[in-house]
Amino acid sequence: MGLKEFVEKSFKKSPWVLHYNCSSCNGCDIEILACMTPLYDMERFGMVNVGNPKHADILVVTGTVNHKNKEVLKNIYDQMPEPKVVVAVGVCAATGGIFREAYNVLGGIDKVIPVDVYVPGCPAKPEAIIDGLYKAAEILKEKYEKMGKAEEVLK
Amino acid sequence: MIKEIGIFIVAVILAPLIGGFLSGIDRKLTAFIQGRYGPPIWQPFYDVIKLLYKQRLLVNDFQVFSAYMYLLSAILSVGLFAIKGDLLMILFIMSLGLVFYIAGALSTKSPYSQVGAQRELMQMLAYEPMLIFFAIAVYNVTGSFNLAQIMTHGKLLLDLPLMFILLGLVLTIKLKKSPFDLSASEHAHQELVRGILTDYSGPYLALIHIADWYELVLILAMIAILWSQNLVIGALIALATFFVDIVIDNITARMTVKWMLAFSWSISILFTIVNIAYIYFRR
Numbered sequence: 453m454g455l456k457e458f459v460e461k462s463f464k465k466s467p468w469v470l471h472y473n474c475s476s477c478n479g480c481d482i483e484i485l486a487c488m489t490p491l492y493d494m495e496r497f498g499m500v501n502v503g504n505p506k507h508a509d510i511l512v513v514t515g516t517v518n519h520k521n522k523e524v525l526k527n528i529y530d531q532m533p534e535p536k537v538v539v540a541v542g543v544c545a546a547t548g549g550i551f552r553e554a555y556n557v558l559g560g561i562d563k564v565i566p567v568d569v570y571v572p573g574c575p576a577k578p579e580a581i582i583d584g585l586y587k588a589a590e591i592l593k594e595k596y597e598k599m600g601k602a603e604e605v606l607k
Numbered sequence: 608m609i610k611e612i613g614i615f616i617v618a619v620i621l622a623p624l625i626g627g628f629l630s631g632i633d634r635k636l637t638a639f640i641q642g643r644y645g646p647p648i649w650q651p652f653y654d655v656i657k658l659l660y661k662q663r664l665l666v667n668d669f670q671v672f673s674a675y676m677y678l679l680s681a682i683l684s685v686g687l688f689a690i691k692g693d694l695l696m697i698l699f700i701m702s703l704g705l706v707f708y709i710a711g712a713l714s715t716k717s718p719y720s721q722v723g724a725q726r727e728l729m730q731m732l733a734y735e736p737m738l739i740f741f742a743i744a745v746y747n748v749t750g751s752f753n754l755a756q757i758m759t760h761g762k763l764l765l766d767l768p769l770m771f772i773l774l775g776l777v778l779t780i781k782l783k784k785s786p787f788d789l790s791a792s793e794h795a796h797q798e799l800v801r802g803i804l805t806d807y808s809g810p811y812l813a814l815i816h817i818a819d820w821y822e823l824v825l826i827l828a829m830i831a832i833l834w835s836q837n838l839v840i841g842a843l844i845a846l847a848t849f850f851v852d853i854v855i856d857n858i859t860a861r862m863t864v865k866w867m868l869a870f871s872w873s874i875s876i877l878f879t880i881v882n883i884a885y886i887y888f889r890r
C-alpha cells in the first residue's frame with residue numbers, strides 16, 4: 453500500500469463528527485448520543501465526537517433552520533477545514549418535517565448549506581444514523597480524492 | 608560519534624511509532640473498560656495522517672512556529688535520551704517546547720484556548736517540580752546527572768521506590784488523564800471546546816499529537832532506566848505503569864486546578880524527603 457492509498461484510507465477511517473442542534477425537538481439529538489453509548493459505539497469506525505468545528509470532518513445537523521440560526525449554521529460550516537461532509541439527521545433537517553409550515557421556519561438545512569447525506573426518520577434510528585455516518589465517511593474519502601485532482605489541474 | 612548519530616536517528620524514527628501504538632492500545636483498553644468494542648489499534652495513525660492532509664486554517668503565523676518548536680524539542684529530548692545525554696538538559700529542553708506550545712495557544716484570541724493554556728501552565732507547575740526532584744534524588748544515589756553514569760546503577764528502583772510513584776503521577780498529568788485532564792477537555796468533555804488545542808487545527812494539530820507521542824515515550828523511558836540492569840524488565844515496569852494510569856483514568860473523576868496543585872506539591876515534597884532519607888538510611 454503506497455502513501456497515497458494510506459492517506460485516502462485514513463480519511464475514511466477517521467471521521468471526526470461535530471453535532472449541531474439546529475432548533476431540533478431533541479428527539480434526534482438523543483438518538484445521536486445513543487450512537488456513542490456502548491450498545492452502538494460509533495468509535496469502532498474511528499468516529500469521535502468533537503466540539504470544535506476546526507477539528508471536525510463531518511457536520512451532523514438535526515432540526516430545521518429558522519431565521520435566527522441560519523447564520524450560526526453557516527458560520528460553523530465555514531469554520532470547518534476542507535474536505536468536509538454534511539449529514540442531515542431526521543426529516544426536520546431534510547425538509548422541515550412537521551415544522552415545515554411554521555412561520556419562522558425556512559425548511560431543511562439544504563436551504564443554507566450543501567448536504568451530502570440525508571438520514572430519514574422522526575426520530576432517526578441509531579442504526580440509520582451510523583449507516584449515514586459511514587456513508588459520509590466514504591464521501592469524505594471521495595472528496596479528498598477530488599481535492600487532489602483539483603490541485604493537479606490547478607498546477 | 609557515527610554510532611551515536613545512528614542511535615539518535617533510530618530513536619527519533621522509532622519513538623513516534625511506539626508512542627502511537629501505545630495510545631492506540633490506550634483507546635482500545637479504555638473502550639474495553641467502558642464495555643465498548645473500541646477503535647482499531649492503528650486508529651491514532653489514521654487520525655494523524657488524516658489531520659496532516661487536511662486544509663490548513665491558521666489564526667496567526669506564530670502558531671505554526673510554536674507547533675514546530677514543540678515537535679522539535681520533543682524530538683531533541685528523546686534523541687538526547689537515546690544517546691545518554693544529561694538528564695537535567697533533557698528536562699529543560701522538554702519544558703522549553705511546552706512553553707512554545709502554551710505561547711502558541713495564548714497568541715490567539717479564543718477564550719477557550721486562553722483558559723486551556725492557563726490550565727496547562729498550572730499542570731506544568733504541578734509536574735515540573737516532580738521531575739526536578741526526581742533528577743535530584745537520582746543524583747543523590749548515583750552522584751551524576753549523566754545518563755550513562757546513572758545507567759551503571761542496575762536497580763535504581765530499589766533505591767527510589769517513591770520517586771517511581773512520582774514518575775507515574777507525572778505520566779498521568781502529562782498525558783492529561785483523569786483526575787488531571789484539565790487543559791484540553793479530553794474524551795468527549797467539551798466544557799472548554801478543546802482547551803489548549805482549540806485553535807491548533809489540521810496539520811498543526813497532527814504535529815502536536817506526534818510531539819505528545821515523543822513525550823510519552825520519553826517519560827516511559829525515564830521509568831525504564833530505573834531498572835537498567837535489564838532494560839526488558841525496565842520496559843515492562845514502564846508498560847505496567849502506563850496500564851495503571853489508564854485504569855486510574857477510567858475510574859476517577861476530574862478534580863480542580865487548586866486540588867491538583869495542592870495534591871501534587873504536597874505529595875512530591877513529602878515523597879522526595881522520605882525517599883532521600885531512605886537513601887541515607889540504606890547507606
Ligand code: SF4
Nearest residue numbers: 477479542544574575
Ligand atoms: S425529525 Fe422528528 S425527532 Fe427529529 S428533530 Fe424533527 S421532530 Fe424531532
